[in-house]
Amino acid sequence: MFHPSALFLLVICSFLVSVTSVERAASLTKVSIYYESLCPDSIDFIRDELFPNYEALKDRIFIDFVPYGKASQSKSSNGEWLFRCQHGSPECRGNKYQACALAQKKGQDANVNFVSCVMSSADPSDSEEIRNCAVSNGFDWQVISLCYQGDRGNELLAQYGTRTHSLNPKLRFVPTIIYDDVFDQTLQNESLYYFVKAVCSKLSQPLPNICRKN
């Protein structure tokens, strides 16, 4: 027989569980990554620092990819966005494809796996490589493709551009890693080669296991 107090406990417990998960979500450390698709330092960071350590840190961080870097943007007389990228137009293509994929909001794991797959590929601006990474991580290539070819891709890239251009202090190095929206040069330097150490210094107790090893 089910006692009414058991039901009461059940309700209390599920209330506590939901409060706990809200608190968890609120305490995620935001890690913004300002990068560009063909930049060797961006590739190194994402492939060698972010990707290998992501699994151990993912419950504690919110990854905010900003694929734009040291590009510039302007509007033509007929209102079309024009972009120039540090490593030429192929880099703009890679950035825009990533912007279109991120807009699908497939979730953080899918985004990190997709971006890492592209940035670890032989050519992060190559649409075949990008397509393979998109499909293998559950993204809809048809949607990415249409976004890329249309105005949507330009709008998304321009939004990343506006965010990048409004950084204070101005973006100097690519990639720039910013924790909880506040640039810190020491953490920036540390992040490039000791990402785990940098992230761990921003987390509250209890620290994940990986923080004890570093």
Ligand SMILES: *[C@@H]1O[C@H](CO)[C@@H](O)[C@H](O)[C@H]1NC(C)=O
């Ligand atoms: C960060 O690294 C740059 C380049 O290596 C160096 O010039 C600068 O002094 C470093 N800044 C800090 C705060 O560690």
